Amino acid sequence: xxxxxxxxxxxRALLAVYGLFALAAGARATVQILTRxxxxxxxxxxxxxxxxxxxxxxxxLARGARRLALVALFVELAGVLVIGTASVLDPAAFPEATVWxxxxxxxxxxxxxxxxxxxxxxxxxx
Numbered sequence: 813x814x815x816x817x818x819x820x821x822x823x824r825a826l827l828a829v830y831g832l833f834a835l836a837a838g839a840r841a842t843v844q845i846l847t848r849x850x851x852x853x854x855x856x857x858x859x860x861x862x863x864x865x866x867x868x869x870x871x872x873l874a875r876g877a878r879r880l881a882l883v884a885l886f887v888e889l890a891g892v893l894v895i896g897t898a899s900v901l902d903p904a905a906f907p908e909a910t911v912w913x914x915x916x917x918x919x920x921x922x923x924x925x926x927x928x929x930x931x932x933x934x935x936x937x938x
Contacts, residue, residue: 830926830930833866837859837911862891885931888923895913
């Protein structure tokens with residue numbers, strides 16, 4: 813019995829959510845960097861990094877690149893936990909929110925939940 817493709821069933825929903833987050837985070841970071849970069853360069857650069865991770869995950873999931881997707885999921889999880897914790901402990905360091913600030917509070921905490929869902933999906937199929 814073969815396991816389903818990453819992009820089938822619930823994997824399609826995961827792929828769609830990552831595509832949406834890639835678009836949203838990418839558009840947000842682009843506007844912030846082009847119009848207000850001097851106000852909060854760290855926050856805006858981190859949002860751009862998050863967008864790149866989401867783009868990488870979208871492509872990896874769409875192409876069935878399991879190892880790349882796993883690495884990107886762990887990078888995403890580390891980013892959410894590190895940036896989330898740093899933004900809670902030192903809010904002054906983040907005068908503007910990033911996608912991962914306060915564990916993704918501005919995005920209904922979906923950035924915190926998403927890597928766990930992705931890891932579950934990929935690891936359960938093994």
